[in-house]
Amino acid sequence: MTEVQAYAFGRGDTQAPIMLSGLDRLAEKLGRRMRALIEPIAGVRPHVAVQDTRVIEFGAWSADVPAFCSLSLYRMLPLKGQMMLCLDAGMISTLVDCFYGGIGNRPLPTRGEFTPTEDRLIARLADSIAARLVDTWTDILPLDRSLILRESGIGYAAAAQPTDQMVLQRFTVSLTREQEWPIDILFPLSALRAVEALTGTSLPADDEHRDPVWQTRIARRMRDIRLPARTVLARPNLSISDLMQLKVGDVIPVTIGRSLPLIVGNRIVAHGSIGEQDGRAAFQIEKLAQETDQ
DSSP, rough: OOOOOOOOTTTTTTGTTTTHHHHHHHHHHHHHHHHHHHHHHSSOEEEEEEEOOEEEEEEHHHSSSSSSSSEEEEEEEEEEEEEOEEEEEHHHHHHHHHHHTOSSSSOOOOOOOOOOHHHHHHHHHHHHHHHHHHHHHTTOOOOOOEEEEEEGGGOOOOOOTTTEEEEEEEEEESSTTOOOOOEEEEHHHHHHTTTTHHHHOOOOOGGGEEEEEEEHHHHHHHHHHHEEEEOOOOOOOHHHHHHHHOOOOOOOOOOOOEEEEEEEETTEEEEEEEEEETTTTEEEEEEEETOOOO
């Protein structure tokens, strides 16, 4: 007999949005930045693995979340709904232990709230991760981040209904082979549907892949390049007959304008006036040229 399973139309895996590949690339960038955030706290270089972005019902996700954890809810305007950041309680306790000189092997007691020191670390780490997330989205869609609340259990944060579809970005953090904790970021699927065309496009190259030493050297060399600058005092008009009759001693009347152009190459970079400084002719810049100036 064939086993029959319930199916809700529009909620199957085949309905996964095309924006997931773009979100995977954003997650790769965010994962590298998470590593840089956690390393100075842990005192060792952590391993941060990025899992594939997927669509999951909020009820299915929350069923796997420990009853005691750190939940931070943010509003990410102009995205609709709330972004949820979930940090494992064991990871928080271990990072606090490492930060104060421990080796991260202190057992986690059974409890239902964080210590004041752990609360401070949660605020620092969660806000930093949210800020880096905003940075990774900058070239796609500028986001305005604001904290809504923090809680220490999934039951206290009514962020969504159990049947609501969420987009899950999961990162696994490990300091040793025996330790591994998840960091979950959830967006409402409906919020990302509105910007699917943006997240599905090609993303610009990550600035972290650029070589800062090479960029510094290029910038220094660029500052040493010299370009000829000139100005035009007047542009008198002569007829062909006058031009052909010119001879030594002729005087051509000209009118020097009040605002003269300073030209570098074939581009006007400023306007100013002619004067004298230390016995030499000089050009005083009075106004920088606009981009529309030719």
